[in-house]
Amino acid sequence: MSTPPIPSAYRFPDKPDAVEFRSFTHGLQPERVPHMMEQFTEDWRQRGVDAWNEVPNHWRPDADETVGWWTLPTYLGDEFVAPLLGAPPETCILQPSVHWTVQCLLSSPEVAARGTEVVVPETAFPSVLHSVQRWSDLRDLTPHVVAPTGDHRVDRSALLDAIGPDTALVALSHVGFTTGACLPDSFLQSVAERARRHDALFLLDGYHAAATRPIDVTQLGCDLYVGGLLKEASGSAGNTFLYLRDGLELAPRLTGWFGNAAPFEFRTEPSPHPDVRRRFLGGTTPVAPMYHAVEGVRLLLDVGLEAVRDHSLALTDRAIERADALDIPLRSPRAPSERSAMVLLEVSEAERLAAHLKQQHVYTDSRRNEVLRMAPFVWNTREEVDHAFNLIGDALDTGAYRSRSVDAAGPVT
Numbered sequence: 001m002s003t004p005p006i007p008s009a010y011r012f013p014d015k016p017d018a019v020e021f022r023s024f025t026h027g028l029q030p031e032r033v034p035h036m037m038e039q040f041t042e043d044w045r046q047r048g049v050d051a052w053n054e055v056p057n058h059w060r061p062d063a064d065e066t067v068g069w070w071t072l073p074t075y076l077g078d079e080f081v082a083p084l085l086g087a088p089p090e091t092c093i094l095q096p097s098v099h100w101t102v103q104c105l106l107s108s109p110e111v112a113a114r115g116t117e118v119v120v121p122e123t124a125f126p127s128v129l130h131s132v133q134r135w136s137d138l139r140d141l142t143p144h145v146v147a148p149t150g151d152h153r154v155d156r157s158a159l160l161d162a163i164g165p166d167t168a169l170v171a172l173s174h175v176g177f178t179t180g181a182c183l184p185d186s187f188l189q190s191v192a193e194r195a196r197r198h199d200a201l202f203l204l205d206g207y208h209a210a211a212t213r214p215i216d217v218t219q220l221g222c223d224l225y226v227g228g229l230l231k232e233a234s235g236s237a238g239n240t241f242l243y244l245r246d247g248l249e250l251a252p253r254l255t256g257w258f259g260n261a262a263p264f265e266f267r268t269e270p271s272p273h274p275d276v277r278r279r280f281l282g283g284t285t286p287v288a289p290m291y292h293a294v295e296g297v298r299l300l301l302d303v304g305l306e307a308v309r310d311h312s313l314a315l316t317d318r319a320i321e322r323a324d325a326l327d328i329p330l331r332s333p334r335a336p337s338e339r340s341a342m343v344l345l346e347v348s349e350a351e352r353l354a355a356h357l358k359q360q361h362v363y364t365d366s367r368r369n370e371v372l373r374m375a376p377f378v379w380n381t382r383e384e385v386d387h388a389f390n391l392i393g394d395a396l397d398t399g400a401y402r403s404r405s406v407d408a409a410g411p412v413t
């Protein structure tokens with residue numbers, strides 16, 4: 001398949017030959033984003049304070065529901081995040097970052113009441129791993145860090161063995177950001193089952209999984225699912241989300257007046273909002289990023305997550321075929337069932353190779369100078385993958401890239 005499923009709904013940089021393979025950091029901008037940001041400035045200008053109560057429903061122009069800045073985080077959670085995750089109504093909310101959500105979760109007395117340990121693999125993203133490690137200084141929650149396998153993956157049997165009577169929480173990445181490996185549903189279901197048996201909570205960090213494939217959080221059995229909309233879903237900074245299993249009771253100690261049951265009564269004691277999701281809001285919601293948060297989600301849902309996944313698999317198949325032909329070892333999995341949207345190639349001087357490709361307007365990135373990371377996604381074609389591998393093949397042949405200077409500022413995430 002060489003036709004992207006969504007050919008013209010994204011805005012490309014002003015470089016006709018640009019090939020963007022960095023959906024794991026920021027997706028291309030959806031076409032409606034400038035319009036939506038204009039709506040934000042207009043709502044702000046025309047309505048001022050009243051925008052908190054009501055603004056036109058720019059997100060669902062045909063719907064009858066009224067929205068206001070006050071209700072946007074849960075409205076967009078219900079309308080756009082829940083379908084991404086196969087989640088029931090009233091279980092999802094927008095959040096500013098995974099870091100914030102995990103801090104709120106760890107601060108909830110209901111977590112520590114379940115045990116004394118948080119099981120987390122060493123390969124978890126720092127927003128999760130470091131939060132868990134630092135909380136042990138404040139509360140009686142000791143990190144139980146599980147070492148990876150020799151090929152940098154989650155050690156599945158060690159992880160299952162680590163879950164026991166002392167476990168309060170298990171926190172895993174659905175897709176490993178350093179390997180591109182997606183944990184299979186059967187393993188996640190075993191984790192959920194074992195966590196449940198020991199009355200522990202199960203948190204999945206769904207960055208790089210959500211918006212790349214159909215997901216069913218209720219079938220996976222996790223209690224909480226966090227993730228971001230700024231990468232494959234083409235949002236921007238400030239666009240993350242939380243799913244909370246229906247009926248889960250949590251009252252974060254990290255709290256603010258937006259999480260309060262009666263914010264305008266300004267009570268002298270906190271009383272958590274009856275909707276558990278809203279307790280994760282903290283202080284005044286940063287609404288500006290919410291105007292464009294779900295434009296990429298809209299595109300992916302319109303085309304269908306099955307079609308998105310099929311296209312992504314076809315392109316990663318092609319990338320793997322071309323890497324094999326060049327004898328480049330893979331850091332990411334081969335099996336489609338464990339593959340994410342990313343392909344990681346083990347090459348020496350990967351930073352210089354990424355810089356060399358960038359010079360020719362093919363955008364990838366590198367990790368620790370050991371791997372070249374690329375994620376051909378819905379806006380890419382098979383021809384672009386071939387073009388990139390033609391350049392990689394030439395560069396490895398001639399070695400010319402080894403003298404390329406690299407950006408002193410270093411790579412972004």
Ligand SMILES: Cc1ncc(COP(=O)(O)O)c(C=O)c1O
Nearest residue numbers: 097098099125127177205207413
């Ligand atoms: C697996 C994973 N989790 C979380 C994040 C981001 O966390 P935060 O929202 O705290 O910036 C990233 C960013 O790359 C990620 O790859």
